[in-house]
Amino acid sequence: MIITWEVASELSLWPSFLFPSPVEVLQTLVQGFSDKTFVLGIAASLRRILIGYFISVFAGVLLGLAIGRNRFLKETVGSLILGLQTLPSVCWLPLALLWFGLNDSAMVFVVIMGAMLSITIATETGIRNVPPLLLRAGRNMGAGGVQLLLEVAIPAALPSIISGMKQGWSFAWRSLMAGELLYGSVGLGNLLMVGRELNEMSQVLAVMLIIVLIGLCVDHLVFAILEGKMRRRWGLETG
Amino acid sequence: MRLVRRSTPECRACQGGQPRSMRSTILGVSAVPKLSLRNVSKNFHTKTGKFNAIQDLNLEVKAGEFICIVGPSGCGKSTVLNIIAGLERPDEGVASLNGKPIRGPGRDRLVIFQELALFPWLTAIKNVEFGLRMAGVAKREREERAMHFLKMVHLTRFRHSYIHELSGGMKQRVALARALAIDPEILLMDEPFAALDAQTRDILHEELQEIWATTRKTIIFVTHNVREAACLGDRVLVFSTHPGRIKKEFQIESLRPRHLEDPNLIVYAKTILAELKVEVEKVAQEELDYDWRTGQKRPVLHPGDHHLGSGI
Numbered sequence: 389m390i391i392t393w394e395v396a397s398e399l400s401l402w403p404s405f406l407f408p409s410p411v412e413v414l415q416t417l418v419q420g421f422s423d424k425t426f427v428l429g430i431a432a433s434l435r436r437i438l439i440g441y442f443i444s445v446f447a448g449v450l451l452g453l454a455i456g457r458n459r460f461l462k463e464t465v466g467s468l469i470l471g472l473q474t475l476p477s478v479c480w481l482p483l484a485l486l487w488f489g490l491n492d493s494a495m496v497f498v499v500i501m502g503a504m505l506s507i508t509i510a511t512e513t514g515i516r517n518v519p520p521l522l523l524r525a526g527r528n529m530g531a532g533g534v535q536l537l538l539e540v541a542i543p544a545a546l547p548s549i550i551s552g553m554k555q556g557w558s559f560a561w562r563s564l565m566a567g568e569l570l571y572g573s574v575g576l577g578n579l580l581m582v583g584r585e586l587n588e589m590s591q592v593l594a595v596m597l598i599i600v601l602i603g604l605c606v607d608h609l610v611f612a613i614l615e616g617k618m619r620r621r622w623g624l625e626t627g
Numbered sequence: 628m629r630l631v632r633r634s635t636p637e638c639r640a641c642q643g644g645q646p647r648s649m650r651s652t653i654l655g656v657s658a659v660p661k662l663s664l665r666n667v668s669k670n671f672h673t674k675t676g677k678f679n680a681i682q683d684l685n686l687e688v689k690a691g692e693f694i695c696i697v698g699p700s701g702c703g704k705s706t707v708l709n710i711i712a713g714l715e716r717p718d719e720g721v722a723s724l725n726g727k728p729i730r731g732p733g734r735d736r737l738v739i740f741q742e743l744a745l746f747p748w749l750t751a752i753k754n755v756e757f758g759l760r761m762a763g764v765a766k767r768e769r770e771e772r773a774m775h776f777l778k779m780v781h782l783t784r785f786r787h788s789y790i791h792e793l794s795g796g797m798k799q800r801v802a803l804a805r806a807l808a809i810d811p812e813i814l815l816m817d818e819p820f821a822a823l824d825a826q827t828r829d830i831l832h833e834e835l836q837e838i839w840a841t842t843r844k845t846i847i848f849v850t851h852n853v854r855e856a857a858c859l860g861d862r863v864l865v866f867s868t869h870p871g872r873i874k875k876e877f878q879i880e881s882l883r884p885r886h887l888e889d890p891n892l893i894v895y896a897k898t899i900l901a902e903l904k905v906e907v908e909k910v911a912q913e914e915l916d917y918d919w920r921t922g923q924k925r926p927v928l929h930p931g932d933h934h935l936g937s938g939i
Binding site: 528535539 | 712733736740746749758761789791805
């Protein structure tokens, strides 16, 4: 793939500022990392997404549990959340800018609105689909109230919660990039826009590469391991 | 009080220094059954109307007794277990344990469900420990007790396996150990061996009797298999359907350990089956087409290619 890319750019079918060679992209990467602009961008973006994502997981799981256990909440808050999920999270950006101003809080807010809802919905579905038999067995063995929730309902709903968290992460990442592209201070999305403004295609490609790599890393290192461990325990897949 | 005065000298001597309340409990031991259901009824509401699952059920169980309940499907056998377990409340009547009414689920009455309800996210030993953990037993004691009961069901080698890695019979053993670890007074078993192959079931029958004999638990065992009931039970209760109530009771007198093939058990099983058959047919009559009949004399069934010498 990379060789094809290199050959295609050597043939200069397109002007090189629109179609840089992989070597140029690599040079930009090295330079970006050595003069710390990329490092700062990555750090800023990661900081926002980590804060936003952890708040989303915490709030989303709690909200999902509450909705999953309570019929009244399901019919009120639950349907509101289902409705809100149709709204792309970038649409929250104007609201966030007015509320928080042009700063990190606004970005974090957009991330939360992107990730939390899908985590909430997944948690609620998981809780609702816990086999009643397991709950009965738990109650029979003396678990009640909070204990039943922590020791039976949540572990039983874990597969669904984890897939919600995985989906939430990709939503969070997308929301953040969209937000930063539109109104970013320092950050990966902002680096993309700077690349565009300076007509530097190699920077644009380099930053895109970084975004993809971070996404893949989190997916493979965090979620794949978490999910694989759980699936093996439950016997959902062999090997 | 009058009863106390009339009692034997030794007994009077032993009562000498005890407070009055204690005296009455000592006298009460034999009088109060371990478990009693009085006039218990339970209805379910379905789309077609009210469905009478159990009506006016009366049952007394002595401590250490092994009771088997047989009945056609839908006769309320499982409902009885759930009421005793406190997972369901009777609409009328009282279920009481040691003379005290049952108000909710408790560790003194443990159900082994037909589908076992083992927790797939825990290993075998963690499953066994679950009830103890809920009771707040310290880690070391928990592990010791779990190991003790896993040893009793001969499954210590697989203690760190997850549930899906175990065979049907092994899962059954984990469920049994999990229930025993909590040290309940009554074990309620809801068709636990129904899904097992015949050989594994035979082995478990034998071991269940052994465990019952060593732990002296009171066991109520629901099954649809008449021979299993005759093999395991001191008493076998045949349930009738619509409404569910006890139709007939059989006292099984045979030495233990018993096996399914014991000739006298087969005789018992036959009489129980005769009683049960009427009920099963009643259910079939309700479920099947109107032209369904049973008990007709059918000619000997044979494939059509026998010529009986007509071609000679």
